[in-house]
Amino acid sequence: MSIYTRTGDKGKTALVGDRxxxxxxxxxxxxxxxxxxxxxxxxxxxxxxxAFDFSDMIEVLDAVQQELFDTGSDLATVxxxxxxxxxxxxxxxxxxxIDLYMSQAVPVKKFIIPGGSRISSKLHxxxxxxxxxERRVVALxxxxxxxxxxxRYLNRLSDLFFAMARAANARCNRPDREYVRxxxxxxxxxxxxxxxxx
Numbered sequence: 001m002s003i004y005t006r007t008g009d010k011g012k013t014a015l016v017g018d019r020x021x022x023x024x025x026x027x028x029x030x031x032x033x034x035x036x037x038x039x040x041x042x043x044x045x046x047x048x049x050x051a052f053d054f055s056d057m058i059e060v061l062d063a064v065q066q067e068l069f070d071t072g073s074d075l076a077t078v079x080x081x082x083x084x085x086x087x088x089x090x091x092x093x094x095x096x097x098i099d100l101y102m103s104q105a106v107p108v109k110k111f112i113i114p115g116g117s118r119i120s121s122k123l124h125x126x127x128x129x130x131x132x133x134e135r136r137v138v139a140l141x142x143x144x145x146x147x148x149x150x151x152r153y154l155n156r157l158s159d160l161f162f163a164m165a166r167a168a169n170a171r172c173n174r175p176d177r178e179y180v181r182x183x184x185x186x187x188x189x190x191x192x193x194x195x196x197x198x
Contacts (some may be wrong), residue, residue, distance in 0.1 A: 029140045030075035032133040033154070037068040039129050043122040050119060052171050057164055060097060064157065071154065074147040075137065084147040091149060094156040098163045105166035107189035111179040117172035120165040127161035130154055166191065 044061045047054040070085035077084070114124035134154040140146055169176050 025136070025140045025143050026075060026078070029133070029136040030072040032129070032136045033068055033072045033075060036126065036129040036133050037065055037072070039122070039126045040065050040068065043119065043126055046119050046122050054119070054168070054171070057168070060160075060164070064160075067153065068157075071150050074150050075140070077147075079145070084149070086147055086149040086153050088149055088152075091152045091156055094153075094160050098156070098160050101160070101163035101167040102190060103192050105163070105170050105191035106176065107191035108176055108178060109184040109186045109189050110182040111185060112166070113177040113179050114165070115177045116165075116169040116174040119172065120168040120174065120176075123161050123165035123168060127158050127165065130158040130161060134158065 040061055044058060044065070047058050047061065067086070067090055070090075074084050074086050114128075115121055134151065137146065137151050137154060141148075141151060166176055
């Protein structure tokens with residue numbers, strides 16, 4: 001079976017229930033989700049090759065890649081021609097994971113600059129590309145109906161990547177890089193042993 005079909009040579013692509021230009025808002029939205037998924041795959045490879053124990057994060061990211069495919073599938077569906085795949089339960093599953101990984105991080109009160117360990121840097125890349133995907137989905141939602149759970153999922157997922165990036169630095173014994181010109185912007189320290197700001 002050939003990988004090339006020549007059906008997109010004129011700048012159009014097939015969706016579920018329609019055919020659109022490749023620069024269409026819907027195509028841009030699910031394409032950016034696909035891009036985010038590729039970054040997750042890169043981070044997953046780094047976790048698997050690490051000398052530190054990231055078995056729990058590997059399991060989480062493996063599930064996330066499946067869910068990002070679900071998200072892209074929903075976004076590539078025009079109208080309710082089939083049941084949506086992304087559910088409120090998928091979104092709710094992420095919240096305790098965010099809390100778990102934030103509890104493993106060193107407390108900070110300032111903005112954080114991406115970096116530290118290589119794994120943390122990769123997870124921050126996942127976060128920022130997921131944020132971009134979220135913005136693309138917001139633009140699409142202004143133009144036509146979508147599964148609203150896709151937007152909620154991407155929003156929560158970017159928070160999860162932030163929490164995982166901070167936990168990864170803690171496990172690798174690398175400090176988070178704080179934005180040095182930042183004031184104390186968080187009333188409560190973000191991370192384990194949270195304490196109110198004095």
